[in-house]
Amino acid sequence: MTSAAIFLTLILLAIIAFATVRQRSLAAVSGDTSKLHSLPRHYGYYAAVCALIPGLAVFLVWVIFGKNIIEGLVISGLPDNLAAQYHEQATLILNRIRLAVENSGGNEKNPDILAAAQQFHALYLKGIWAAFALSVSFGLIGIFFATNKTSPDFRARNSFERVLTILLVLSSVIAIITTLGIVASLLFESLRFFQEISVVDFVFGLHWSPQTALRADQVAAAGAFGAVPLFAGTLLISLLAMMVAGPIGLFSAIYLTQYASSRVRKIAKPVLEVLAGVPTVVYGFFAALTVAPFFRDAGDFIGVEIASESALAAGFVMGIMIIPFVSSLSDDAITAVPNSLKDGSLALGATRSETIVSVLLPAALPGIVGAFLLAVSRAVGETMIVVMAAGMQPNLTANPFEAVTTVTVQIVALLTGDQEFDSAKTLSAFALGLALFVSTMALNIFALRIVRKYREAYD
Structure with missing residues (x-):
């Protein structure tokens, strides 16, 4: 099971929901579309959205937070000797664990790292199958909800357009928040830089040589x-x-x-x-x-x-x-x-x-x-x-x-x-x-x- 397989499954559910509810709306009026409040495709669109969005939300939660949660569980279960090293070499140990997972052990000789890699792999498989099950379950619940709402008097077009409006607003908010986040990160790190280097020297300086020494006894201690x-x-x-x-x-x-x-x-x-x-x-x-x-x-x-x-x-x-x-x-x-x-x-x-x-x-x-x-x-x-x-x-x-x-x-x-x-x-x-x-x-x-x-x- 992979993330791509989950995504494709949700797309397939949305297609099934569209076809099923569209046909159900036609069957409810014996094919006379004039008795429907909205066109049959609008009933299908609404069902597809109800199936796709809840499952996609679960899938995105897994994509964003899943690996971090698994890494936290693996780190919390490290032996005491490796846990002590982790506080000083966190990135190095995590990279070794990831490399051991990707290469099925590879050249890794440390048994504790190999054990952590096996635990990581096992937890990842459980997590992705859980994400698959939850995504499909939420998608099926969405199909059931849309099917029960299907009736000649149901305002499918208005409901579908309302969902689209919410998605557009969320997209706009995400774009604005992303922009603000980029500016904030630039500003925060720049302020840290200007605490060490004068703004005047940076803006009006005529020489650029950013090489700095790692220790005080090295040459070129200041760039x-x-x-x-x-x-x-x-x-x-x-x-x-x-x-x-x-x-x-x-x-x-x-x-x-x-x-x-x-x-x-x-x-x-x-x-x-x-x-x-x-x-x-x-x-x-x-x-x-x-x-x-x-x-x-x-x-x-x-x-x-x-x-x-x-x-x-x-x-x-x-x-x-x-x-x-x-x-x-x-x-x-x-x-x-x-x-x-x-x-x-x-x-x-x-x-x-x-x-x-x-x-x-x-x-x-x-x-x-x-x-x-x-x-x-x-x-x-x-x-x-x-x-x-x-x-x-x-x-x-x-x-x-x-x-x-x-x-x-x-x-x-x-x-x-x-x-x-x-x-x-x-x-x-x-x-x-x-x-x-x-x-x-x-x-x-x-x-x-x-x-x-x-x-x-x-x-």
């Missing part, structure tokens, strides 16, 4: 946490990317909506949007193996020194990657402009190009700004291309021919591997994340002000 080089590198690469993606994406959207034939549009638009589905690691390889050497050789040919890992290569390839974001959203914004504006301009004697510049683009400006904002956010958050094409060396420079790094790359580097969360080095990743969140939110607010200003003028 440098000036974030200016990281944000400068992020802005430089994002600017280069937008210099590529902005004009190409906008001009391609104008061509596809105003000049291209329907046949060309049907071919060109999907081909252009294929770029959005290419994995970023592929772009990274393309930048590192093709674009960066090309720029370096071209620089040598004209007598300009361009590093093998440069902001220019990363920005250029990143711009290619985000062209579909600008093009597709700008296309939608231009297409959404009422034809009456375009027809009125042409009727007054304006050329097609004059209509595009003076009427269509100003009217579509809110959507175009949104497209550019999404593209900027995508560029700011990109990591793989920067790692492979621009490097990881913090460098405060405005020269696109030199190697730089970005905030997201440093966050990954700081949190990769076994890191101690009590050190300033690791906590600096949360401070970088908070700074990036604040700057992105400020950019969003600025863009929304522009959108509202011009939307009022053209609505």
Whole structure:
């Protein structure tokens, strides 16, 4: 028995409930649907929801809390000698137990660990079968409840829509709570970091070297946490990317909506949007193996020194990657402009190009700004291309021919591997994340002000 099997069983129960109750509602009125308050499918939808939601709730409880409960039971039953070690090496002992479970003992020699692994496996089997039994039982109870409610006068559609409304509200609440949780975690860990490092040094510092010593007698006992080089590198690469993606994406959207034939549009638009589905690691390889050497050789040919890992290569390839974001959203914004504006301009004697510049683009400006904002956010958050094409060396420079790094790359580097969360080095990743969140939110607010200003003028 697996979690996937439980989920598929609940889906099957929901399908059975839909078919059974739908047929029962038809049978209750001898097939005359005019005597039913709701359509037969609404009775089926209500039954499917009654079968799925209670069982799914039990299943989610098992998925979220089941393993933690089992680990707690296993730890509480450890021998005294292993329990004493657990207080000092909790993560290590748990990992050894999990590894022994996954590998059926594997290379583990400690009999206490093997015994704990066997107990873990036994408890897990009991727990998942209990979760299966409870989920199916709650699903069957839901089917029984929906079946008894089925009658010609039952307001199945209203009840189903009420359940959907509750689910939508819960989804919204979960999304809001998740956002607040992310912000709270960033803020809490950032405050811990700023207790060790001055905010002024972090915001205005010009040198980034987060390496710190584990012991006081080691060299470099204090690192440098000036974030200016990281944000400068992020802005430089994002600017280069937008210099590529902005004009190409906008001009391609104008061509596809105003000049291209329907046949060309049907071919060109999907081909252009294929770029959005290419994995970023592929772009990274393309930048590192093709674009960066090309720029370096071209620089040598004209007598300009361009590093093998440069902001220019990363920005250029990143711009290619985000062209579909600008093009597709700008296309939608231009297409959404009422034809009456375009027809009125042409009727007054304006050329097609004059209509595009003076009427269509100003009217579509809110959507175009949104497209550019999404593209900027995508560029700011990109990591793989920067790692492979621009490097990881913090460098405060405005020269696109030199190697730089970005905030997201440093966050990954700081949190990769076994890191101690009590050190300033690791906590600096949360401070970088908070700074990036604040700057992105400020950019969003600025863009929304522009959108509202011009939307009022053209609505």
